Amino acid sequence: MSLTVVGSIAFDSVKSPFGERERMLGGAAVHFSLAASFFTEVRPVGPVGEDFGAEQFEVLERRGVLTDDIERVEGGQSFFWRGRYEYDLNVAHTEDTQLGVFAEFEPKLSPAAEAADTLFLANIQPDLQRQVRAQCAAARFSALDSMNLWIETAKDSLLEAIAEVDCLVVNDAEIRMLTGESNLARAARAVMGNGPRAVVAKQGEYGAALFTPEGFFALPGFPLEDVRDPTGAGDSFAGGFLGYLDSHDGDLDEACLRRAMGYGTVLASFNVEEFGTERVSRLTREEIDERLATLHGMTQFEPLPAA
């Protein structure tokens, strides 16, 4: 099986109450790929500039991420984001965004990337998402993330992009904004009426909820006493979620989707423990499965007392 992701490959400068870092490797496709790399073969698609060098490629390649579809643009600069977090860590305050080579990005996928079984369209302009979706016509399962900017400036394109995927994976506030419906259950049903068979509502520290025609499932965020940098948590969630789904041989049924939600939750939790890719870079599959078992134990209850 194999997984293609299109999205930003970036440098991030981040300051939180627990430290700061300058120009770390970051971007949605990077966080997603590292998380998914524990489950399957991943190909990130996206442009980088001359500032993106061997050190950055190595972080990806050490985790087995296939970097052939990362396009290095001569004379260009990589996407750059600078942000900071206050004590509550829930809101990212953007101080600078430089699109760099992303401003002129035209996705051109290799045959291997086009042949992916699973596709993730990370948060980029929805017309670009649709171009990549069309190139990966054979995907068994496809999912899409987006943000308030595209809901405000390109809503029609975004709705068309959403209609073409199996699953929407966004923050719950964005599901409400997209549908104009404040009740999340109704909003998710409205999204499913437009095409997708599943909606994942990311809820920050509160976890994530899965809506399908068959039902509802929710997991809390994994409780951590040390959270240092929430950047990339949502993309790490999506990487664990879709990486597991891609690795699964059988039907992507409700039980499989729920387990994938568990892996997403676990990958997001490791990601936020340290800055940028620091923690996930040295993570092991054993640690992931251990934490999934712990999460399972934190969510189970028996509705009737033992007889």
Next chain:
Amino acid sequence: MSLTVVGSIAFDSVKSPFGERERMLGGAAVHFSLAASFFTEVRPVGPVGEDFGAEQFEVLERRGVLTDDIERVEGGQSFFWRGRYEYDLNVAHTEDTQLGVFAEFEPKLSPAAEAADTLFLANIQPDLQRQVRAQCAAARFSALDSMNLWIETAKDSLLEAIAEVDCLVVNDAEIRMLTGESNLARAARAVMGNGPRAVVAKQGEYGAALFTPEGFFALPGFPLEDVRDPTGAGDSFAGGFLGYLDSHDGDLDEACLRRAMGYGTVLASFNVEEFGTERVSRLTREEIDERLATLHGMTQFEPLPAA
């Protein structure tokens, strides 16, 4: 077994995007008592005014709530609250609060109320909570709710009140505010260091989390497409939670506390479906157990695929 609750017994005027009602029966002790009445014998303690009549007593008595400790003050007026909710229903905007007879309240419990096995100190001034706690010295399990007002104006008294109960049941923002610790897991640990053996963090539509020395447990809010009036959701949660615990014969162990969280979640969900006490007044134990089973189905997953 029996349960005593002290807290407001009130009239509420509420406006939400889904309707409005004038001077409904409300108050923390009322919502709590109705929810707990499905599990055990409940005695609300608190003052009402001359405006509190047979109609209000009947709502409680039809559910078997024991009203002997409701003190009717001649010439007084009952606690009154007027509030409204916007479309997102998450924030109550208070438009009027009249303490009425609550301003002079001195708790005087009957011997039956003092002998309760379980005690809930709903959100009132912490010195009053301590007076009631001292009168119910024999309680097997006691819990306390509070709010930002008391953290700001009576923090020392509140910390002493918390030190004297088994469980703190408050909104997660209040746990953070109380401890000055933005990380919820650390904040809950700090509270447990001060006495309680359990902390329940209410998280509105996101559900509720339970912290104990043994571990962490969380449940999502029950997903509803129709929420009309969130007033009293937290008190209904506490009523289901403590009502179930009071009814439980064996040890109040982790499995029992988790099941109680389930009952709390279910009672809160019924409460918000209609205005005031409308829905819970005509609820049945069968509906409660059915919804608990549904909630159970929404939270279970298998970490490993079936072999």
